[in-house]
Amino acid sequence: MPKEPIRILLADDDEDDRLFFKDAIEDLKMNTIVTTVNDGIQLMNYLGDSENQLPHVVFLDLNMPRKGGIECLQEIRNTKALKDLSIAIYSTSGSEHDIEETFIKGANVYIKKPNDFTSLKKVLSEVISINWQYHTSGLNKETFLLSI
C-alpha cells in the first residue's frame, strides 16, 4: 500500500536557500511534496486557505520581510486549527536568544542552516523521518536544537 506522501511547507525569503532546500529534499528521494512560500504573509495565507491540505511539517525561517518567523509561530500556536502543526525553525542564526525564544513559543525543533550540502541533506532527512505524531510530546529543551 503506497504511503501517503509527506507534505512539507517551507517559508523562506531567500531564493538560494529555497533552492538548496528543494535540491536536498529531491536528493533524499523520499515520498514528499514540497511547497515553498516567500514570507510570513504568504505562509499564513496558505495555511488559512481551506483548499490547501495542511502540511505534515512546516520549515520556518526567522528573518523574513513583512512577517517574521517568530510572529508566524505565535499566530499558528494561537490559531485553534493550526496549533498542533509541527514546526521546525530553519534559521541562519544559532544565537541562544533565538533558540530560547522559539522553544518557549512552541516550535518543535530548531535547525541551524548547515554550511554544506551534505549536512543539509542529513539534517532534513532526520527531521522528515521523525514520526511527528509521537515526537511532539517527547520534545524537550536539550533535544530541541538538532545538531548534526
Add this chain to the structure above:
Amino acid sequence: MSFINSKITSPIFTGIFITSLILLLFISSISYRQMRSTDESGKQVTHTYRVQLLLAELFSDLKDAESSQRGYILTHDSTFMKQMNIDLEKFPVVFEKIRSMTVDNKAQQQRLGYLNALIKRRIEILNETLAQSNRRMMVSEAILTSDALKSKLLMGKNVMDLIRREITEMGEMEMKLLKDREEKHQDEIAFNPIMLFLLAFFSLIVFIASFYKINKDGKELKVLNQKILNRNRDLEQQILSEFTESFAVYKTGDEFFNSLTKDIAAKTGLDYVLVGELAKAGDQNVIKTFSFSEFGQVSENIQYALAGGPSEQLTPGNLYSFPAKCRFMFESNRLFQQFKVEGYIAYALSDAYGNAIGLIAVMDKREIKEINYVESLLKIAAKRAELELDRTLNSRLLAAKNLELERQNTELASFNHVASHDLQEPLRKIQTFISRISEKETTNISPTGKEYFERIQISANRMQMLIDDLLTFSRTNKADQIFESVDLNVLLENAKHELAQIIEEKDAHIQSVHLPTLNVIPFQFQQLLINLISNSLKYSKPGITPLIRITVEIIDGKNIPSTRAEHQKKYYKISFIDNGVGFEQQYAENIFVLFQRLHGRSEYTGTGIGLAICKKIVENHQGFITAEGKPNTGAAFHVFLPAS
C-alpha cells in the same frame, strides 16, 4: 541659662537711693531748723534786753521827773519845772514801745496796764505835791515841815516803790522767759549734734556699703560680661556644630544644596545665599548656581559673571570677605548692582586636586556684622559643599560616560546581530555552493580547479570559525549573566564531552583533582574550561601523549605574584598544566590579547580569540588569569577566583 540669675537686683539700688535721699533731706531740714532756732533765740535775747532797757529807761525817766520836781520844790526854779515836763513828755513814747514789744504776752500786758495805772497815779501825786508846794510857798517858808507835803511825798515814795517793784518783776519775767527759751534752745542744740552725728555716721555706713556693693557688683558685672561673651562663643560653636551635624540628614544633589543654602540663610539671617559651580560662558568665567536662596527661600538658580567682582580670580581655599560697601567698591559688578548688595562674603570651593570648581557666598543688602561667625559658618559649609560639588560633577561625568557606554553597547549588539545573521548568510551560501560543486561537478573540473576549491573552502571555514569565536567573545561581554552555585566537576565533564572528538583523536589524558562547587556563570565557566583544554590540545607537542593536569588550591592574595591580587583576600587557584610546546615567558601577557597569535597560521589553526575569551570570562568572575610557559616543555594557565 543660670548665668542670667544676677545678684544685681534693682530694688536694692532703689532702696539705697531712696534712703540716702531721705537722710539728706532729714539732715538738711534739721540743720535748717537749728539755724532758725539759733537765730530766733538771738532775737529773743535782744528782745528781752531791749524790753528791760526800755523798762529801765521808763523808771529812769520817772525818777528824773521826781528829782526835777524835788529840785523845783527846793528851789522853785522854773528850769526844774521845764525839765520835769520834758521828762514826763518822753514817758508815753517809751511806754508805747514797751507795750508794742510785749503785745504777744498777756501777763506782761496785764502788768503793763497795772504799771500804766501806777505811773499815772505817780504823775498825779507829782502834780498834787507840786500844787501843795506852790501853795506853801505863798503861805510860809517852812515848806519842808508841812505835814501835807510830807504825806504827799511819802505817798509818792510808796507809789514809786510799787512801780519799781512792778518794773523789776516785769524785767524778771522777761528774764525768766528768756531763760526758758534759752533752756529750750540749749536742749535743742544739745540734742541735735548727737542726732546729726548719728545721721552722718549712718549715712557714712550706707555710702560705704553702697560703694562696696557697687564695687562688688562692678566686678560681678565684669565676670558676668565675660561669661556672656563665653556663652555667646559657646552658642556660636554650638550653632556651628549643630550646623555640621545637620549635614547628616541632607540628601544629595540639588536637595543637598537647597538644604545648605536654606540652613545658612536661617543661621545667619542674611538676604542671599548661593552655592554654584565655576563654568565657562564664552570666554567668561561664570558661576552657575546649584542653589540660590533669597530671604530664606530657595529661589530660581542664577548665572552670573565673576568679572568685576571680588572673586574674579577664584583661588581655591580663598575667603573673599567684603562685609560693607560692596556696591560702591565693585561698581562694574552686575550681581552686586542687581541685588543691591552691601555686604559679601564668599569662599572658593576646590576639588580633591586643588582646582577651583565653585563658590559658596552670602550677600546682604546691609552691612554684614557678625563677620567671624559668618566666615566660620561658610568655611564649614564649604568643606561639605566641596565634597558634594565634586561628587555632583563626577556623577555628571559618569552619567555622560554611562550614556556613551550604553550607546556603544547598543552598537555592539547590532554588530552582533550583523555578525550572527547577515555575515553568516552569504558565507554559508558560499560554503554550500562549494560543497555542491565539489559533489556534483567533480568530473568537470581540472585537478588545479579542485585544489583551488579546496582552498576556498578552507578560507570560508576559517571565516566561519572567526565569526563564531567573535560571537562567543561578544556574548561573554554581557554583564547580566546570572551566577549560580555549580559543581565544577560537572562543568568539566561537559567540557570533555564537547571536546570528545579531538581528545580521542589526540589520545589526550586529562587528570583532575576533585574540583570545588563555586558561584559562577555556568555557560561562561564551561566555555572557559573548553577553551583552556582545547588550547592545550591544539598546542600539544607532536609525538608525545598530550597530558593536561588540573589542580586546585586556596592561596593568600599576598602570595600571588600578580599586581591584580588583593593582599587581604584568599583565592582559589585553578591551574591547567600541559606538556605541550609551551611559549617564551615574555609573551605571557600577550597571549590573552584579542587576535594575538604566537604562531603562524599554517602551523596551528586558531583565531587568536580563545584565550582573550578566557581572560574576559575570568574577569567577569572578579578574578584574573596568568600564564607560565617554557618552550618545548609546556604551559601552565592559572585561574584565580576570589574565595567566598
